Amino acid sequence: MGPTAVGKTALAIEVAEYFQTEILSADSRQFYRELEIGTAKPNAQELSRVSHHFINSHSIHDSYDVGKFEKDALRLIEQLHRQHDVLVLVGGSGLFVNAVCHGLDEFPEVPGEVRQKLNDELEENGLSPLVEELKRTDPEYAAVVDLHNPQRVIRALEVIRVSGRPFSHFRKNQNKKHRPFCVHKIGLHMEREKLYERIDARMDAMIEQGLFEEAEKLLALEHLNALQTVGYQEIFPYLKGEYSREEAIRLLKRNSRRYAKRQLTWFRRDSEVQWFKPDSAEEVVSYLKEQLKLSETEC
CATH class of the missing domain: 3.40.50.300 (P-loop containing nucleotide triphosphate hydrolases)
Incomplete structure (x- = not known):
């Protein structure tokens, strides 16, 4: 790697x-x-x-x-x-x-309406506001994710909005599979x-x-x-x-x-x-x- x-x-x-x-x-x-x-x-x-x-x-x-x-x-x-x-x-x-x-990692389930709202925001306002939200709510993940990839940004934000926790919180590999x-x-x-x-x-x-x-x-x-x-x-x-x-x-x-x-x-x-x-x-x-x-x- x-x-x-x-x-x-x-x-x-x-x-x-x-x-x-x-x-x-x-x-x-x-x-x-x-x-x-x-x-x-x-x-x-x-x-x-x-x-x-x-x-x-x-x-x-x-x-x-x-x-x-x-x-x-x-x-x-x-x-x-x-x-x-x-x-x-x-x-x-x-x-x-x-x-x-x-x-x-295991992530919380995301209702379809949350994902749809984020996609609507992307279409209406572009990617930049979503990137800024991710940087503000989860700077750790924002430092490593491809910020030019809307799918990755939206995936993180939907988990953050549903759980109230940073996306990086769920990416700790604490329960590694055998x-x-x-x-x-x-x-x-x-x-x-x-x-x-x-x-x-x-x-x-x-x-x-x-x-x-x-x-x-x-x-x-x-x-x-x-x-x-x-x-x-x-x-x-x-x-x-x-x-x-x-x-x-x-x-x-x-x-x-x-x-x-x-x-x-x-x-x-x-x-x-x-x-x-x-x-x-x-x-x-x-x-x-x-x-x-x-x-x-x-x-």
Whole structure:
């Protein structure tokens, strides 16, 4: 796990090759086959080196969420463990990683009218007032959630309005579900300035590969949840004439950096994560070999 552009794909492939195993993606944007350029999926050469699961597995028209992913991933893990003692889960979507490793938190039920009222407010006033409400009522969650994703913001606010408690109160994983496997967590990090340079360079490469053209083909579908994400939300207003291409590029880079910062904030809350530099494949493999020896008696 780790922030966008840090090098998760490359290291995960090296680890998977060493253990002669397969990779499960926990990147909530790479599921969708229509989102090719803007989601930084493994390329064809990388996909040919190791079997990957949950890459291009769904359409943006599918209704797919973290609860469904948890069930699908656990079912697949059970199958793959018949051939492999070790599997590699890789991704930057902390909620999806947690769902596989520990299960989802229990949240209060939300009446339909509360959700509808929030959606009405979104349609009438836009996302900004809802984001400000979330920052005011739950700054802890606002620091880690994708504030450009209306579904995530509304989900948090509906729980807050119903319960009177911060959404983060229900996200403590205090009752972790039993899993029939051991989990060893590897986090990747690098100096912030270098990471931001990599993010900017990746965005330049995506634009050169045709990110704007890809977004234009998807403009009529911008309301779909799969497109409520950094990499597309900054381009759609440009395509509708709301600001310049230069401004769209500036926002793409700025929001990608902000997304990386939220990812790091999320993962650093987890005391189980062991942190490595992305070019530390040998160190990571050595660490995992030691952990696997311990797992033989502890799991």
